[in-house]
Amino acid sequence: MSQSRWSIVLIFALFIFGSTGVNAFFNFGHHQQQQQQQQxxxxxxxxxxxxxxxxxxxxxxxxxxxxxxPCPFPKSQLKCVLPDNKFVCISKPATHNEKFRAIYDDPVKGPKAKNKGFRDCGWVSDAYKNH
Structure with a gap:
């Protein structure tokens, strides 16, 4: 067999066995035991x-x-109750100020907060009333 044929055979063998090995490695050898969860x-x-x-x-x-x-993402959202007992969930204002962060992380104080310069529930309430 010529050298070029051996090269082709070797490349083909590496491709076949290499892909199987890589597949087994990334599937941790359980590629036939995959569980399909029905959602x-x-x-x-x-x-x-x-x-x-x-x-x-x-x-x-x-x-x-x-x-x-509840809001779908309570760690990062405030639930702002509107005057007609409806509500809207907004992102908590981004701030590096620990005082403001503590207020917005508090489940009681956060939704009632109205701080100048922040788009919080106070801002939402004002925007809703002026709508």
Missing amino acids: QSYEDQVLNNPCDGYLCPDTLTCVAQQKDC
């Missing part, structure tokens, strides 16, 4: 939910009333 669609989750109150559309949390729904 329910959003519609199925809503329709099959046993909630007997109000089902929050963003979090699928069951609460007594719509105004009791």
Whole structure:
């Protein structure tokens, strides 16, 4: 066999066995034992939910009333209650000031805060009233 044929055979062998080895490595050898999790669609989750109150559309949390729904990302969002008992979730204001950060991280003080220069729930309330 000529040298070029050996090169082709060697490259082909490396490709076949190399890809199998890489696949086994990245799948940790469990490529045939993969488990497929069946995730329910959003519609199925809503329709099959046993909630007997109000089902929050963003979090699928069951609460007594719509105004009791939590924000989907409470660590980074403030829940601002509007005058008509509706609410809107906004991003917490970004600040390096520890005093303001403590206020906005507080679940009671944060939604009631109205600090000049920050787009917080006070700002949302003013914007809603002037709407």
